[in-house]
Amino acid sequence: MSRRRRRINMPRQGVPVTTARDVAQDPSRGRRFNIKTEVVVVGSGAAGSVVAHELARAGHEVLVLEAGRYYPSSQFTEHLGDTINEVYKDQASQLNSTADVLFVEGACIGGSTVIGACVMHRPPNSLLEGWSERHGLDQMTPEKLAPLYDEIGEEQFVHLNEAHEINATAHKVIQGCEHMGFRWRPVTRNVRRCALTGHCLAGCKPDRKMSALVTHLPWAVGYGAELYADTHVTRVRIENNRATGVDAVVRDPDTGDTVAEMRVDAQVVVSAGGAIQTPLLLQRSQAPDFSGELGRNLALQPFTQVLAEFPEELYGFRGALVGVQVDEFLESDGFLFYSALAEPEQLMAQGDQGVGADHINFMLRYKHLAGLNAFSIDDGRGSVSWDGGVNDGRQIIRWNPSRKEFNRIKQSASLAARIFFSAGAKRVYMPTYQRLEVDSVFDLDKTMDEVDYGLRGMYTFRSNSFSPQGTCRMGSERSRAVVNPNGELFDVAGLFVADASLFPEPMAAAPHWTVQVLAKHVARRIEARRSSLFI
């Protein structure tokens, strides 16, 4: 392959991807094959796609490896249940070690950007200033990152929701906030001419969501990047403190059977599989961990969904999924709220705990419901670890709330309930493992007192995480951080991390925009050092 690639035409729709089926049907590859490239990127989601585009545009040979399948938007069915089977990691059942916190993650070309809710949130300057000051990250000041935020904002069509993107659920939240005197605003989203299908979580069939499937990946391909789906990277090869490539297995996405083994020789390896998968890969690779922080400091930004029933028919599931946010408590308490009510299948993850007629009557009131997702900041006390051999081990995610974190979750859920009662809700369904329904704001505190911390807060609130972070934190001190301010592992030249693992401290804002900014930053630092990294 030539060092500098000639730009080719970008496909109008879809992305050329080599799948397990392609590999199986190509006898020239055999059961084991090698690829040489300059840069191999592990993961094709928010971070990996940005890195691939940046480095391919700079003229590098780029290979992107994605463990999930290729599920092009032309095949989206707008059935959430089907999508869960096809592209959600572990069919949306990726859990912590006590099986009471759900980690929702995309496992497909485009990663979580395919199933995300389009929320783009630029964090307050105070957060970036704190990161910069406390972790010696001179490049992370608000002023220095501002151009990157602007670039991503332009690339992703980030805009403030317009009036037609505020649906009935969001209007109830606005109404409640106005009565309570809480600050709210329309959400900023990365969507181009939203078609208001309400199917964000099942993938955007009309290609309006600016997922990696329709932005950075086809752009990267336009500069010659290559993509493999169904390709699970087992380890990074490290020789003499230098990354030299990766080993991977190509698996049939339906049966899990191994189709081929792949060896990639590369001068730069970028891990961008997210804050769960990246530390697991580095642990499987036995990457040096001088600080002892690899896989630690896991923050979840846990959220629960509070559902409210109104007397009138809202059809709150129609229109743009996320309309408004409540940021009154963002800087004071670390709480953030987003209006949202998705497909009927989504209701299984929250709210109702009835059986028989109770459950069915709850579902029959679907068109009367509104939802508010209550996010609260946590303290980054969790961990991710790989237990066992490279090929037969398993991941363990450890996170249970401390009493302080438990109280934050409880408080944020209570605030969401108050907002709905102020908007006229006649009943609120609390997101707890025990069945809690509240029919009056005057009963709210008493009812919430029934949720006891118990044993490590287990099976109290039905918490979810869309945004794990912090497991390979970035910093200037080798004794406190896993990667340096360039995103490179302290003791392994040529091995970079470019995803939410980098966050040096938990953040209360939605992380998507910041993840893409950090990915761009890491890619630019790689390019700035091209003379020392590339032969």
Added chain:
Amino acid sequence: MDNRDSRSVPATFTAGLAPLSRRGFLRASVLTGAALTSGCATLFVSREPPEELIHDHLSPEEARVATRFTEVLLPTEEHGLPSSTTVVPTVGNLDGMVGQMSPQTRELFALAFWVLEYRPMASFRFSRFTKLDDRRAQEYLVALQEGTFFERGLVTGLKSLVALNYWRDERTWPALDYHGPVTEQWGVRPLGNTPPPRTAQGRG
């Protein structure tokens, strides 16, 4: 707001489990199983689930428990909805999902159904869940929901999976006034890939 354990569950909710308190030894053993079901391996000594329950898809016994669970959770025909057992293939959908589960999740799932089936032995006169009549079976599930933390986890997890595999069927949606897929119906044109952006370094 405090965290005192001031919960006072109405007696009707716990009636189904009342005899359990008189059989402490059984409670301890069954609840330990339930705790393991709930994935509490970090807190308790790990124990392998019964070997015969581990299969690629639902075993005959699991399918029997799942079907009974579906009947009790979703008595749909009484509400004019498509049957959860004869029209919507709820258990069949579940079986497909089980076939794609990771080994760890599959183990937990197998043990969860085992505990669900045998847990009433301690409180319902040595009856299995599948042998309880409709009223008692519903009482049992309600009691689990109001029970200890791992009982709540057990029943919530199973309920979510089974209900998901019913309500995902589009034949259930008219009753909810839910629109389902719309892009083709509305004639929304896919925009395809987004043009590369203009940046300081030039277009694309």
